[in-house]
Amino acid sequence: MGKLVLFTLLLFLTACGEQQKLEDLAIVNVKAIDASEEAGKLNVGISYPKSGSGEKQTSEYLSMTAKTIKEARTKISRKTQNIIVTGQLRSIVIGEDLAKSGMWNYMDGYQRDPIIGERTRIIIASGKANDLISHKYEGKPSVGDYLDKLILRESKVHESPDVNVYSFARDYYDDGIDPIAPLVKRDGNFIEIDGISLFSHDRLVGKINSDDTVLFSLLYGNLRKGEVLVPLDNNNKGNESVTLSSLMGNRTIKVRNHEDVKNMQVDIHLNIRGSIREYQGNADLGEKDEQDKLSARLSERLHQKLSSIIAQLQQNNADSLGIGKYIRNSMSYAEWKKTDWKKIYPDVKINVILSVLIKDFGIKKG
Numbered sequence: 001m002g003k004l005v006l007f008t009l010l011l012f013l014t015a016c017g018e019q020q021k022l023e024d025l026a027i028v029n030v031k032a033i034d035a036s037e038e039a040g041k042l043n044v045g046i047s048y049p050k051s052g053s054g055e056k057q058t059s060e061y062l063s064m065t066a067k068t069i070k071e072a073r074t075k076i077s078r079k080t081q082n083i084i085v086t087g088q089l090r091s092i093v094i095g096e097d098l099a100k101s102g103m104w105n106y107m108d109g110y111q112r113d114p115i116i117g118e119r120t121r122i123i124i125a126s127g128k129a130n131d132l133i134s135h136k137y138e139g140k141p142s143v144g145d146y147l148d149k150l151i152l153r154e155s156k157v158h159e160s161p162d163v164n165v166y167s168f169a170r171d172y173y174d175d176g177i178d179p180i181a182p183l184v185k186r187d188g189n190f191i192e193i194d195g196i197s198l199f200s201h202d203r204l205v206g207k208i209n210s211d212d213t214v215l216f217s218l219l220y221g222n223l224r225k226g227e228v229l230v231p232l233d234n235n236n237k238g239n240e241s242v243t244l245s246s247l248m249g250n251r252t253i254k255v256r257n258h259e260d261v262k263n264m265q266v267d268i269h270l271n272i273r274g275s276i277r278e279y280q281g282n283a284d285l286g287e288k289d290e291q292d293k294l295s296a297r298l299s300e301r302l303h304q305k306l307s308s309i310i311a312q313l314q315q316n317n318a319d320s321l322g323i324g325k326y327i328r329n330s331m332s333y334a335e336w337k338k339t340d341w342k343k344i345y346p347d348v349k350i351n352v353i354l355s356v357l358i359k360d361f362g363i364k365k366g
Contacts, residue, residue: 029144
């Protein structure tokens with residue numbers, strides 16, 4: 001009987017010890033990095049959930065200014081009695097100004113850090129990253145969990161890419177494609193998707209607006225179960241519009257005249273299928289000829305918007321679609337190495353060859 005009591009007591013003390021150890025840890029799930037107003041320095045912030053569950057759980061935010069991320073971490077650790085742990089880091093949020101100046105020097109350290117997982121997400125903040133993670137969001141005790149779930153949910157409906165340390169590094173090192181990343185912003189007590197960040201090498205050079213992210217996804221690769229609102233009037237005021245749902249797209253890319261750089265052309269073949277979930281306008285979609293007219297106008301409008309996205313990418317010298325990989329595969333290694341792709345890319349003729357199939361014309365609204 002005495003042995004049983006002693007064994008139970010030991011288990012209780014062990015559990016208490018483990019609980020105490022857990023409470024001593026600051027398990028960071030999101031980190032923010034901004035360019036500092038002090039030249040050559042960074043503003044680095046961390047957020048981690050404190051003890052408690054459900055509505056009782058809170059988050060702690062700490063930040064420091066330093067020359068390097070490592071120095072900032074050392075300084076932050078001096079501000080708390082907890083032991084800072086980054087092995088569960090889910091997201092790294094980079095401020096807009098820092099991303100514009102080039103961010104690989106900071107990303108390279110995370111890629112080499114064995115403690116940081118390759119699946120840690122890379123997110124760009126419109127404005128300051130520290131402003132984003134330091135805010136107390138009502139009903140969302142952990143900003144790290146909030147961001148993590150937001151990106152995961154929106155990536156499933158192609159509203160945002162899901163980019164991590166591994167995929168960003170992979171595209172950075174590949175000389176035939178540039179990286180992309182989700183762009184977010186704070187709107188009052190919420191965080192929302194603000195589009196897709198476009199990079200040239202490691203510098204943020206532009207963005208795809210949130211209204212066009214699904215169309216970008218069609219160009220980026222095969223798409224499943226997307227939904228997009230397409231204004232049919234040229235002024236985009238929505239007087240006549242179509243909402244396409246159950247959107248599916250298949251992309252193939254072909255290179256023509258690769259041996260002649262000045263006359264090189266790239267054809268992006270897109271086969272799109274979808275259903276009209278909602279239509280605003282005056283057409284009677286119960287009539288076959290009206291359906292055909294609407295399909296033709298929809299195809300024309302989609303072609304315009306897709307071509308506009310490609311033009312935007314080329315103007316920013318951001319090869320986000322990986323056109324360079326197809327050019328590279330069409331020639332010998334020696335020929336590719338002699339090709340200054342970043343110099344050529346903005347002027348390459350890129351054609352969108354579009355096929356649209358409407359499976360269901362849905363209902364009319366308004």
